[in-house]
Amino acid sequence: MSKKESLESTLQEIEGIKQPTTTSDNSIKNIKLQRSKQPTEKEFVKNILKRNISYLSRAITLVESTNPKHKAKATAILEQCLPYANNSIRIGITGVPGVGKSTFIEAFGKYFTKKGNKVAVLAIDPSSSINKGSILGDKTRMEELVNDPNAYIRPSPSGKSLGGVAQKTREAIILCEAAGFDTIFIETVGVGQSETAVHSMVDFFLLLKLAGAGDELQGIKRGIIEMADAIVINKADKDNIKNANLAKMEFSKALHLYPPKESNWQPQVTTCSAFYNEGIENIYQIIDDYFKLTKTNCFFEKHRNEQNKYWLLETINQQLMTDFYNKKKVKEGLKKYSADIKNLKTTPFKAAEEILKLSKK
Numbered sequence: 001m002s003k004k005e006s007l008e009s010t011l012q013e014i015e016g017i018k019q020p021t022t023t024s025d026n027s028i029k030n031i032k033l034q035r036s037k038q039p040t041e042k043e044f045v046k047n048i049l050k051r052n053i054s055y056l057s058r059a060i061t062l063v064e065s066t067n068p069k070h071k072a073k074a075t076a077i078l079e080q081c082l083p084y085a086n087n088s089i090r091i092g093i094t095g096v097p098g099v100g101k102s103t104f105i106e107a108f109g110k111y112f113t114k115k116g117n118k119v120a121v122l123a124i125d126p127s128s129s130i131n132k133g134s135i136l137g138d139k140t141r142m143e144e145l146v147n148d149p150n151a152y153i154r155p156s157p158s159g160k161s162l163g164g165v166a167q168k169t170r171e172a173i174i175l176c177e178a179a180g181f182d183t184i185f186i187e188t189v190g191v192g193q194s195e196t197a198v199h200s201m202v203d204f205f206l207l208l209k210l211a212g213a214g215d216e217l218q219g220i221k222r223g224i225i226e227m228a229d230a231i232v233i234n235k236a237d238k239d240n241i242k243n244a245n246l247a248k249m250e251f252s253k254a255l256h257l258y259p260p261k262e263s264n265w266q267p268q269v270t271t272c273s274a275f276y277n278e279g280i281e282n283i284y285q286i287i288d289d290y291f292k293l294t295k296t297n298c299f300f301e302k303h304r305n306e307q308n309k310y311w312l313l314e315t316i317n318q319q320l321m322t323d324f325y326n327k328k329k330v331k332e333g334l335k336k337y338s339a340d341i342k343n344l345k346t347t348p349f350k351a352a353e354e355i356l357k358l359s360k361k
């Protein structure tokens with residue numbers, strides 16, 4: 001058979017055979033069915049209140065979405081969940097990378113669940129947009145907690161601005177509380193501004209530290225020590241116990257130099273070994289004492305009210321900034337005046353004035 005003939009015969013063979021479309025009808029049907037299965041607001045709220053984790057996760061995903069339709073739905077769900085929220089203790093945990101935050105949360109979280117509490121672990125991780133949420137990798141270090149039916153671990157949301165990410169975490173807290181979680185851990189890596197963001201959404205702020213060579217107080221920002229309700233020196237095990245105790249003494253001395261806290265709480269310093277599960281009960285006790293004190297002297301409620309006010313203003317600020325920088329005139333102005341500043345034609349202050357004027361046009 002010649003080459004031409006063979007081609008013709010092949011063509012003849014497939015003649016009359018219906019060509020498959022790129023997407024099968026069945027798949028389209030399935031996708032449509034799935035879409036229509038997106039629960040209504042009411043279904044969301046009903047199931048979150050029933051402690052359905054799959055609905056909780058989907059609602060948090062809605063909260064994290066940047067799609068305006070999702071946002072509107074998320075807001076409605078949040079509003080309906082709000083009356084059932086607020087009944088938890090919120091604990092912030094911070095410390096430099098490698099200090100043992102995840103290991104600590106695993107040990108501490110299990111301690112809470114054994115006591116009958118329901119624990120949710122959320123994270124604010126400023127680097128998460130780059131490495132896709134370190135808490136995901138952490139899940140291997142929280143193996144037991146991940147499989148604990150009374151614990152829920154949610155990877156950190158990604159986003160461009162810390163403010164945006166923090167707001168999503170705050171909204172996730174509300175949803176977790178409505179789903180019956182009574183103990184919320186918020187983990188953050190101790191870099192940059194994320195501690196301030198976490199501090200503004202928790203009741204108790206715990207700073208994890210490592211024992212060094214007697215220079216504990218160096219290289220640590222004053223602001224973070226001021227925020228801390230407890231400083232815990234981790235990895236106090238084996239050869240490190242002596243150093244950990246020394247560090248404990250240094251921090252205790254240093255803390256006395258700080259002005260008293262509005263809560264009337266005297267921050268505590270202690271050691272632990274998250275890895276060997278030592279000192280965990282003591283930290284539980286410290287936190288318990290803190291809540292007893294602040295609930296009696298009403299600081300707890302006052303603090304939460306202040307945080308709500310802070311978030312009201314913070315959200316307005318965020319929105320105003322986003323709107324401002326999205327304006328075409330502002331974008332053009334920034335480009336033009338940046339060049340002018342570089343060429344020494346104008347000052348940053350004059351340029352700022354002009355760009356603000358442009359934004360009102």
Ligand SMILES: Nc1nc2c(ncn2[C@@H]2O[C@H](COP(=O)(O)OP(=O)(O)OP(=O)(O)O)[C@@H](O)[C@H]2O)c(=O)[nH]1
Nearest residue numbers: 096097098099100101102103234235273274275276
């Ligand atoms: N000896 C000892 N090692 C510990 C202890 N806690 C944590 N580690 C180890 O320290 C390393 C870091 O622990 P992680 O829990 O991942 O630390 P992390 O602060 O969550 O780190 P990032 O998520 O990277 O910020 C791991 O190898 C742990 O096994 C401890 O109490 N004692």
Ligand SMILES: [Mg+2]
Nearest residue numbers: 101102134138
């Ligand atoms: Mg970690």
